[in-house]
Amino acid sequence: MKKFLIGLGILAVLLGGAALQAGLSRPVVSYDFHARLRPDAKTVEGRETLTWLNDSPVPAGELQFHLYLNAFKSNRSTFMRERGDSAAVRPADDWGQIVIKSLKTSDGTDLLSVLEYIRPDDGNPDDQTVARVSLPATVPPGGRIGLEIEFVSKLPRVIRRSGFEGDFFLVGQWFPKLGVFQNGAWNCHQYHAHSEFFADFGVFKAELTVPEIFVVGATGERTGTRTNSDGTKTYTYYQEDVHDFAWTACPAFREFREKFVLDSPKVETEMILLVHQAHLGQKERYARALRQGLEFYSRSYGPYPYKTITLVDPAPGASAAGGMEYPTFFTSLTTSYVPRGIRLPEMVTIHEFGHNYWYGMVGSNEFEEAWLDEGINTYSEIKAMDHYYGADRSMIDFAGLRIGEVPYQRLAVIGSGRFDPIVKNAWDYIGGSSYSLNVYAKAGLMLLTLEKWLGEDVMDKVMRTYFETWKFRHPTTRDFVRVAEDVSGRDLGWFFDQVLASPDKLDYAVTDLQAKEVAPFGGISDEVQGPDAKAALPAGGRKTSAAPKTYKSEVVVARLGEWIFPQEVLVTFENGDNVREYWDGRDRWKRFVYYKNVKVRSAEVDPGRTMVLDVNYLNNSRVLEPRKPVVAKFAAGLMKWFQGLLSVIAI
Amino acid sequence: MNIVACGLKGLKEATARPKTIFVLWLANLLAAFPLYLVVSGAFGGALGASGLAGSLASKPDMNAIFEVLTSASASLRDVMIAALGLIVLYEFAAIFLAGGILHTLLRKPERRAFASSFFSGGGRFYGRFFRLSASSLLLWLPAAAVYLVFDMALSAVFHDPNRELLGFYLGLLRAACALALFFLVKMILDYARIRIAVRDSRGVLAELLFAVRFVGRRLGRTLALYYVLGLVGLAALAIYGLADSSFAKTTPGAIAAGLALTQIFILSRGWLKIAFQAGQMEFYVGEINPSAAS
Numbered sequence: 030m031k032k033f034l035i036g037l038g039i040l041a042v043l044l045g046g047a048a049l050q051a052g053l054s055r056p057v058v059s060y061d062f063h064a065r066l067r068p069d070a071k072t073v074e075g076r077e078t079l080t081w082l083n084d085s086p087v088p089a090g091e092l093q094f095h096l097y098l099n100a101f102k103s104n105r106s107t108f109m110r111e112r113g114d115s116a117a118v119r120p121a122d123d124w125g126q127i128v129i130k131s132l133k134t135s136d137g138t139d140l141l142s143v144l145e146y147i148r149p150d151d152g153n154p155d156d157q158t159v160a161r162v163s164l165p166a167t168v169p170p171g172g173r174i175g176l177e178i179e180f181v182s183k184l185p186r187v188i189r190r191s192g193f194e195g196d197f198f199l200v201g202q203w204f205p206k207l208g209v210f211q212n213g214a215w216n217c218h219q220y221h222a223h224s225e226f227f228a229d230f231g232v233f234k235a236e237l238t239v240p241e242i243f244v245v246g247a248t249g250e251r252t253g254t255r256t257n258s259d260g261t262k263t264y265t266y267y268q269e270d271v272h273d274f275a276w277t278a279c280p281a282f283r284e285f286r287e288k289f290v291l292d293s294p295k296v297e298t299e300m301i302l303l304v305h306q307a308h309l310g311q312k313e314r315y316a317r318a319l320r321q322g323l324e325f326y327s328r329s330y331g332p333y334p335y336k337t338i339t340l341v342d343p344a345p346g347a348s349a350a351g352g353m354e355y356p357t358f359f360t361s362l363t364t365s366y367v368p369r370g371i372r373l374p375e376m377v378t379i380h381e382f383g384h385n386y387w388y389g390m391v392g393s394n395e396f397e398e399a400w401l402d403e404g405i406n407t408y409s410e411i412k413a414m415d416h417y418y419g420a421d422r423s424m425i426d427f428a429g430l431r432i433g434e435v436p437y438q439r440l441a442v443i444g445s446g447r448f449d450p451i452v453k454n455a456w457d458y459i460g461g462s463s464y465s466l467n468v469y470a471k472a473g474l475m476l477l478t479l480e481k482w483l484g485e486d487v488m489d490k491v492m493r494t495y496f497e498t499w500k501f502r503h504p505t506t507r508d509f510v511r512v513a514e515d516v517s518g519r520d521l522g523w524f525f526d527q528v529l530a531s532p533d534k535l536d537y538a539v540t541d542l543q544a545k546e547v548a549p550f551g552g553i554s555d556e557v558q559g560p561d562a563k564a565a566l567p568a569g570g571r572k573t574s575a576a577p578k579t580y581k582s583e584v585v586v587a588r589l590g591e592w593i594f595p596q597e598v599l600v601t602f603e604n605g606d607n608v609r610e611y612w613d614g615r616d617r618w619k620r621f622v623y624y625k626n627v628k629v630r631s632a633e634v635d636p637g638r639t640m641v642l643d644v645n646y647l648n649n650s651r652v653l654e655p656r657k658p659v660v661a662k663f664a665a666g667l668m669k670w671f672q673g674l675l676s677v678i679a680i
Numbered sequence: 681m682n683i684v685a686c687g688l689k690g691l692k693e694a695t696a697r698p699k700t701i702f703v704l705w706l707a708n709l710l711a712a713f714p715l716y717l718v719v720s721g722a723f724g725g726a727l728g729a730s731g732l733a734g735s736l737a738s739k740p741d742m743n744a745i746f747e748v749l750t751s752a753s754a755s756l757r758d759v760m761i762a763a764l765g766l767i768v769l770y771e772f773a774a775i776f777l778a779g780g781i782l783h784t785l786l787r788k789p790e791r792r793a794f795a796s797s798f799f800s801g802g803g804r805f806y807g808r809f810f811r812l813s814a815s816s817l818l819l820w821l822p823a824a825a826v827y828l829v830f831d832m833a834l835s836a837v838f839h840d841p842n843r844e845l846l847g848f849y850l851g852l853l854r855a856a857c858a859l860a861l862f863f864l865v866k867m868i869l870d871y872a873r874i875r876i877a878v879r880d881s882r883g884v885l886a887e888l889l890f891a892v893r894f895v896g897r898r899l900g901r902t903l904a905l906y907y908v909l910g911l912v913g914l915a916a917l918a919i920y921g922l923a924d925s926s927f928a929k930t931t932p933g934a935i936a937a938g939l940a941l942t943q944i945f946i947l948s949r950g951w952l953k954i955a956f957q958a959g960q961m962e963f964y965v966g967e968i969n970p971s972a973a974s
Contacts (some may be wrong), residue, residue, distance in 0.1 A: 050867075125694050150945050151809055164834060276749075307843070307844055307845075308844075322845075330744060345843070347843045364844045364849075365844035365845035365848065366844070366845055367849045368701045387771075398727070432746070436746045437745065438745075439747075439750075440746060440750055443750045443751065444750060444753070542729075587955060597880060605903060631731055633731050644751075645751045646727050646732055646747045646749060646751065646752040647727065647730045647732050647752065648726070648730065649730075649731070649732070650730050650731030650732060650749070651729050651730065651731070652730070652731060652733075655724070655725075655728035656727075656733040657724075657728060658729065658931065658932055659727065659733040659734075659937055660720055660723060660724045660727055660728040660733070661720070662935050662938075663719065663723060663727065663748075663933075664715075664716045664717075664724075665716065665935055665938065665939050666717040666718035666719040666722070667719050667759070668712050668713065668719070669717070669924075669938070669939070669942040671712045671715050671763060672708055672709070672712040672942060672946050673771050673942075673945070673946075673949075674767075675711055675766075675767065675951075676708055676946060676949040676953075678767065678771075679770060679771060679774035680778075
C-alpha cells in the first residue's frame with residue numbers, strides 16, 4: 030500500500046508538473062460540481078467531485094473544509110457574534126446553512142461518520158464553519174485523494190457576499206471547500222465577520238441547473254447549455270488557475286457581452302455584464318469602468334490572462350451582495366439613479382475587478398494578512414481612479430463639489446484611533462471599522478507613501494515584479510517586503526516595520542518659524558583695545574544707517590507622531606531663495622538657524638507630499654506672515670452661509 | 681381679495697420702509713458676526729499660518745477644506761456649538777423683530793419716530809409673540825404627525841425595493857411634503873401674529889386657533905399669496921447665487937465685494953420678510969373687513 034501510495038505520489042507530481050507547464054498555476058485542487066438551484070426553497074442541491082494534491086513535503090492524515098454557509102445558521106455562529114448580530118431576530122427563511130449529505134472517498138469509503146466541526150480560531154462551540162475528517166490513510170507528499178460529496182446549501186437572505194433577495198441569487202461560498210495545507214498543517218480558518226478567504230488554485234468545472242427563465246453567470250467560461258424537459262436549463266462552466274467558484278442567477282438580468290482587446294500587453298477577453306433590468310441605464314458606466322480596469326491593471330501589473338470577466342449587478346434590495354470579488358467574476362454596485370459625477374459604480378467596478386489580481390491571481394491569505402489584497406488593491410484603485418477621472422475629483426465631481434480619492438481615504442486614517450496595526454489576523458481587530466481602515470485605507474496610503482518615497486517608476490517595477498513573482502502562489506507580507514527591497518535596492522525594513530506592525534501615526538510639523546533682526550555688535554571688541562576703544566564701538570549698540578540689516582531666522586520642525594520618517598524641509602526666504610534641509614526625523618525636534626540679510630518667509634516639511642500617511646497636512650508648513658485674507662474668506666464664507674440660514678429658519 | 685394685488689401691495693409697503701429693512705439686516709448681521717470671530721479665532725492660527733492656506737487662496741478646493749476640517753476637528757466642534765447658540769439667540773431676537781415689523785406696518789410708513797414705533801412694537805408684542813411661539817407646538821406636533829402618516833402611507837403603498845427610481849422620487853416627494861408643512865405652519869403663525877397686532881389681542885391661543893381656521897377656509901388663496909412672494913425670494917436667491925460665484929478669489933477686494941453682495945442679499949431677505957407681513961396683512965384685513973382694505 031505504501032509503495033502504491035509512493036508510486037501514486039510520483040505519478041501525481043509528474044502529472045502536476047505537466048499541468049504546471051500547461052496552465053498558469055500548479056493545480057492543487059480540482060472541483061467538479063453538479064448543482065441545481067431550487068428558487069422556491071432558496072437552496073442549491075449539489076454534488077461535488079473533489080481531487081486534492083498534497084503539494085507539501087509532509088503527509089496529510091486529515092482534511093479540513095470550509096463550510097462557510099453555516100456562518101448564517103444561527104445567531105451563535107462566530108460570524109454573527111462578531112457582527113454583533115447575536116440577538117438578531119430573523120425570519121426562518123433568512124438563515125442559511127450547508128448540510129453534507131454524503132462524503133466518501135473515490136473508492137467509496139464513508140467519511141461522513143468521522144466528520145467533526147472544529148473551531149481553530151476562537152473555540153466557539155456553536156460555530157460550524159470548519160470541519161475536519163480523519164483519513165483512513167495518509168496522503169503522502171505528492172499524493173492525491175479523491176472525494177465524492179453531496180450537499181444541500183440553504184442560501185441566506187443576502188448577507189455579506191452571498192444569498193438571495195427575491196429571485197436574485199448570488200451563490201458564493203456555497204460548497205464544501207478545502208483549506209490550504211501549508212507547512213505540515215491545515216490553514217483553514219472559521220468564517221469571520223471581517224475577513225475574506227484563502228484557498229488553493231486548481232481546476233473548476235460546474236454544471237448548473239436552474240429554471241429556464243433564469244439568466245446565469247459564473248466563474249470561468251461557459252462551455253455549453255442545454256434545455257431540459259422539466260423546464261430547466263443546464264449551463265456548464267470551466268476554469269483553470271482559480272481558487273474559488275461563484276455563480277449567480279436571476280430572471281431580471283440582461284446579459285451583455287463585449288470583446289476587450291489590448292495590444293500591449295496582449296489581452297483578449299470577453300466582458301460579460303449581467304445588469305439587472307432596473308439598472309439598465311447604468312450599463313454603459315459599468316462597461317466603461319470595466320474596460321478601464323482591464324486596461325489599467327493589465328498595463329500596470331501584467332496582462333489579464335483569463336478568457337472572461339463577469340460583472341454582476343445585484344438586484345435592487347440586494348446591495349449586501351454588492352462589491353464582492355470571486356475569480357473572473359465579481360459583483361459591483363449601483364442604484365437606478367446615481368448622478369454621473371458620483372463615481373460609485375466606477376469605483377466599485379474598478380476595485381472589485383482589481384481583486385482578480387491581488388486576491389484572484391496573487392493568492393493572498395486574507396484571513397491573516399488581508400492588506401495584501403485589500404490594501405494593495407485600494408492603492409491600485411486609487412491610481413486607476415485618479416488616472417481616469419483626475420486626482421482632485423476621482424470620487425465626486427458633482428454640482429461644483431470635487432473630492433479626490435486620496436483625501437477621502439485620508440479622512441478615515443486621520444480620524445482613526447491607535448488600536449491596530451495593518452498586519453493582524455482579521456478577527457483580532459478591535460472592530461470592523463478598525464479592520465477596514467487599516468487593511469484598506471491605511472495600507473493603500475502606505476503604498477502611496479512608499480511610491481512617493483521610492484519614485485513612481487521604481488514603485489511600478491516593484492508592483493509588476495511582485496505580481497509576476499507571486500501570481501498563482503501564496504505570498505506573505507515578508508515576500509512583498511523582499512520584492513520591494515530587491516527591486517528598489519534599498520533596505521526598507523525601517524519603513525515596513527513601523528507602518529505594518531505598529532498602530533501608531535505619522536505626523537511631522539513645522540512648529541515654530543520666526544525672524545528677528547540681529548542687533549549690531551555691542552560690548553568690548555577684541556579688535557580695538559586701549560584708549561581708542563570707546564570710539565570704535567557703536568554708541569549704545571545703535572545701528573548705523575549704512576550697515577545692512579541682518580536677520581536671524583529660525584525654523585523648528587518636530588515629530589509629533591511616533592513613526593520616524595526622514596524629512597526634507599524647504600525653507601524659503603523673502604527674496605525667493607530656497608534652502609533644502611534634510612533631517613533623519615529621529616529626534617523629537619530639530620532647529621535650523623540662518624543669518625541672512627532677508628527674513629525667512631515660509632518653511633515646509635515634506636514639500637513633495639511624500640508622506641500621504643501624515644495625519645495632519647495643516648501643520649506641515651508655516652508662513653511668517655499669516656495669510657489673513659484666506660482665513661477671512663474662510664470665516665466670511667461660513668458667516669455668509671450662516672446669515673442665509675438665519676434668515677430662513679427664524680420662526 | 682386679489683392675491684397678486686396683495687403681493688404687490690406687500691412689496692410696495694416693504695419698499696417704503698428702508699429703515700425697517702435696515703434694522704432686520706443689522707439684526708441678522710449682529711447675530712452672524714460672532715460666528716465670523718469664532719471661526720477666525722478657531723481656524724486662524726492653524727490655517728492662516730499654514731502653507732495649506734495657499735490651496736484655498738484662489739478657489740474653494742474641497743480637498744483642502746477636508747484637510748482643514750479634519751485636522752482641526754476640535755475647532756470645528758467649537759464653531760458648531762457657537763452656531764447653535766447664535767441660532768437660539770436669533771430666534772428670541774426674531775420674536776422681537778416680528779413685533780416691530782407689524783407695529784410699523786400698522787402706522788403710516790416712516791412718517792416719524794421710526795425707532796420709537798419699531799422698538800415699542802417689538803417690546804409691546806414680545807410677551808404675546810413669545811407665548812405664540814411656545815403655543816406653536818400645537819401646530820408643529822400635528823404637522824409632524826401628518827408627515828409621519830404621509831411617510832408611512834408612501835412606504836405602505838410603494839414598498840417594492842425593485843423600483844429604486846420610484847424610491848428616489850418618493851424621497852423628493854417626502855422632502856417636498858416636509859417643506860410644505862414647514863411653510864404652512866410658518867404662514868399660520870404669520871396670520872396669528874397679524875391678528876394679535878391688528879386687534880391688539882391678548883388671547884394668544886384663541887388667535888392661533890382663529891388663524892388656523894382663517895387659513896383653512898382660504899387655503900388656496902393664502903398659499904397662493906405665500907408662494908407668489910416665495911417666488912420673488914427664489915428669484916433673489918438665484919441672482920445672488922450667480923453673482924456670488926464670481927467672487928471666488930481671496931484678494932481683500934474680492935472678499936469685501938463678496939461680503940457686500942451677501943449683505944445686499946440679506947437686505948433683500950429683510951425686504952421680503954416685510955413684504956410677506958404686509959401682503960398677508962392686506963389680505964387679512966381685506967377678508968375680515970373689506971371696506972378697510974386699501
